[in-house]
Amino acid sequence: MADVVLQNITKTYGDTAALDNVSLTVPDGSFVVLLGPTGAGKTTMLRMISGLDNPESGDVLIDGNSVLGDPPAQRNVAMVFQQYSLYPHLTVRQNLEFPLKSPLLNTSRSEMEEKVRNVSEILQITHKLDNKATTLSGGEMQRVSIGRALVRTPNIYLMDEPLSSLDAKLRADLRIELKRIQTNSGQTLLYVTHDQIEAMTMATHVGVLDNGKLVQFGSPRQIYENPISIYSASRLGQPRINILPAGLFKINAPQNAETIGLRPEQILQGKGENCSVKRVERLGDQTRLHLSFKDHDIITVTDAHTPLQSGETIKIQPVKPFFFDKTGMRVG
Amino acid sequence: MAQIKIKNVRKDFGTFTAVQSSTFTIEDGEFFMLLGPSGCGKTTTLRMMAGLELPTSGEVFIDGEEVGMKRASERDIAFVFQMFALYPHMNVGKNMSYPLLSQGMSRAKAREKVVEVARILGIEDILNKSVGGLSGGDRQRVALGRAIVREPKAFFMDEPLGALDAEFREHMAEELRALHDRMGATTVYVTHDQLEAMQMGDKIVVMNHGVVEQFGKPQDIYDWPATKFVAEFIGSPAMNFLDFDGTIEPGANSVNIDGHLVAIPKNLQGGRGAMSLGIRPEHIRFSDGSDYKGEVLAVEYLGTTQIITLKTPNGTIKARIGSEQPVSNGALIGLEFDTRTLTVFDNGNGLALRSEANVEVLDNG
Numbered sequence: 001m002a003d004v005v006l007q008n009i010t011k012t013y014g015d016t017a018a019l020d021n022v023s024l025t026v027p028d029g030s031f032v033v034l035l036g037p038t039g040a041g042k043t044t045m046l047r048m049i050s051g052l053d054n055p056e057s058g059d060v061l062i063d064g065n066s067v068l069g070d071p072p073a074q075r076n077v078a079m080v081f082q083q084y085s086l087y088p089h090l091t092v093r094q095n096l097e098f099p100l101k102s103p104l105l106n107t108s109r110s111e112m113e114e115k116v117r118n119v120s121e122i123l124q125i126t127h128k129l130d131n132k133a134t135t136l137s138g139g140e141m142q143r144v145s146i147g148r149a150l151v152r153t154p155n156i157y158l159m160d161e162p163l164s165s166l167d168a169k170l171r172a173d174l175r176i177e178l179k180r181i182q183t184n185s186g187q188t189l190l191y192v193t194h195d196q197i198e199a200m201t202m203a204t205h206v207g208v209l210d211n212g213k214l215v216q217f218g219s220p221r222q223i224y225e226n227p228i229s230i231y232s233a234s235r236l237g238q239p240r241i242n243i244l245p246a247g248l249f250k251i252n253a254p255q256n257a258e259t260i261g262l263r264p265e266q267i268l269q270g271k272g273e274n275c276s277v278k279r280v281e282r283l284g285d286q287t288r289l290h291l292s293f294k295d296h297d298i299i300t301v302t303d304a305h306t307p308l309q310s311g312e313t314i315k316i317q318p319v320k321p322f323f324f325d326k327t328g329m330r331v332g
Numbered sequence: 333m334a335q336i337k338i339k340n341v342r343k344d345f346g347t348f349t350a351v352q353s354s355t356f357t358i359e360d361g362e363f364f365m366l367l368g369p370s371g372c373g374k375t376t377t378l379r380m381m382a383g384l385e386l387p388t389s390g391e392v393f394i395d396g397e398e399v400g401m402k403r404a405s406e407r408d409i410a411f412v413f414q415m416f417a418l419y420p421h422m423n424v425g426k427n428m429s430y431p432l433l434s435q436g437m438s439r440a441k442a443r444e445k446v447v448e449v450a451r452i453l454g455i456e457d458i459l460n461k462s463v464g465g466l467s468g469g470d471r472q473r474v475a476l477g478r479a480i481v482r483e484p485k486a487f488f489m490d491e492p493l494g495a496l497d498a499e500f501r502e503h504m505a506e507e508l509r510a511l512h513d514r515m516g517a518t519t520v521y522v523t524h525d526q527l528e529a530m531q532m533g534d535k536i537v538v539m540n541h542g543v544v545e546q547f548g549k550p551q552d553i554y555d556w557p558a559t560k561f562v563a564e565f566i567g568s569p570a571m572n573f574l575d576f577d578g579t580i581e582p583g584a585n586s587v588n589i590d591g592h593l594v595a596i597p598k599n600l601q602g603g604r605g606a607m608s609l610g611i612r613p614e615h616i617r618f619s620d621g622s623d624y625k626g627e628v629l630a631v632e633y634l635g636t637t638q639i640i641t642l643k644t645p646n647g648t649i650k651a652r653i654g655s656e657q658p659v660s661n662g663a664l665i666g667l668e669f670d671t672r673t674l675t676v677f678d679n680g681n682g683l684a685l686r687s688e689a690n691v692e693v694l695d696n697g
Contacts, residue, residue, distance in 0.1 A: 037499070038497070168568065175632070176629070176630040176641060179630065194497075195498075197634065200632075200633050200635060201634065220633050221633060236635060237635050238635075263635075263636075265636050279509070279510075279513070281530075281531055282530065282550055283527065283530045283550075283554075284530055284550070284554030284566065284567050284612075285554075285567065285612065285613070285614045285652065288531075290506075305551075
């Protein structure tokens, strides 16, 4: 395993800059998640490291050495895609062994057997080892394709939304499993997703991407509690952060503040100014309140069994809010 | 607008029974959710209400009138599908006025109606645009508009937001619900997404394998599931089950789980054999005083809260606690459960045992 560094990478496809002078260090042993909507440049970053694509300018370093001249096979990276592409004519075991049979690796038979056994135990597919890949369910196939990456000991694992085609329950199980594997093995992983839950629960570091730019990099907690911009603040948190005019509340705002950002926990209920309850949405474990305050919509969260009903009035007051300037950057 | 009632409705496709025997009532003006995994019979149920499918047996009433022998076109309902099928060669306005003109309404009148509905949906400025260049959200608004202009007795929607991406889906869900609140039209909505059902519905029917598992208000179903299936299907993470063997006498206030007495709401019917104690993740508290322990397997940060996965002698469970509380992997933690919220299930038939806490909800659906 090794540090992987992207230095001032720019890549354009036609007229659009997929990556715009991006620099990123994936520290050895970290679990870095790149988060952003479709088109932010997440997948392009992975392709730069794997060598499936090359940048127009900038450099990619693995363990301190530039790998731009190396073809994908020599970069020793393992990639898992959203669409599991297993060899349909091979069994699960043969699929898992396949990467180890690369002449570059020169793995002995006994070593191969042991690795396949370990990985299949971790991913709970031991009982399917001799099944044809095509007889597996979607979740099992994705586990095999993750396994096919795990049998190797590459410089870095690159994963492109590997869980997004799975159902909710399996996704929740594999989130924990992937995190556990990475923590225990100390391997380096770069993971791409648009799912904020995956980013928050698995990452040691989250990289927030916006239109080909890396706008914030830090632990999930840093980004949630200390976002640098409206964009960053809106990536994490459900319900999403409320963005309102800075002067809406009777509180002191920094002079250059244009907007105020309030997550549900930054809205104190029962004190402050009156606002009306438009809708009470009971989600079971919590209740969302849709509020109307001086003609602005606010969504916050309250106790699951609140007696509040739509049409009633409650008092609210900001607590330690975020302020943003007119370009959307954090101030104060 | 309309009340819709289905009574002992059954549907067989050859030897396969899609819907076994469904009975429930949708009140006038309700936003009603048909919820369940794929293949549970929810879409078939909707299609029978709409008249797109004939029930094998049973009756469907719209506004008190039995409509079993009426065609879909005679039931005065509007259908919105997941794949918004718009007429590609017509512009937005023409797509919306088409149902009116084909009913024989005058052009001037139809035009007026379309403009009015377009204003409600916020699409007045695209009425002259071709539907080809529209975003997914606008296409869905046009499809809705085409349904609304007719002022039908009821709207039937089959996963209308299923094709949209997550962020936008949430936005459209809010918009749809707000639209419903303004118009007050009876709406029946099919989904497999439990959060969508909780978020939008006045009432929910949960179906599985062609059977209605439970019927009621979202919060009631969440708090007091009638079956283990419902307990697991609703809520994320799902309800936890601590499995145990034993006997519960009617009137009991506690269960014995491997020697640990756990207080429960007063049981009314008794039970014996293999059972599970059902606990929602947010009803687990960490307490040094408790001798019922769990080992931390995973910690998942979620911003305001965190999900802690714990291994207990009776199975793996997940707890939801505030994210300010530090928790580390491998720690052994004493657990307490919020007594008022617990449900005991019989593992033989998967049904909740009646208690003083849940009897009212269970008897109503």
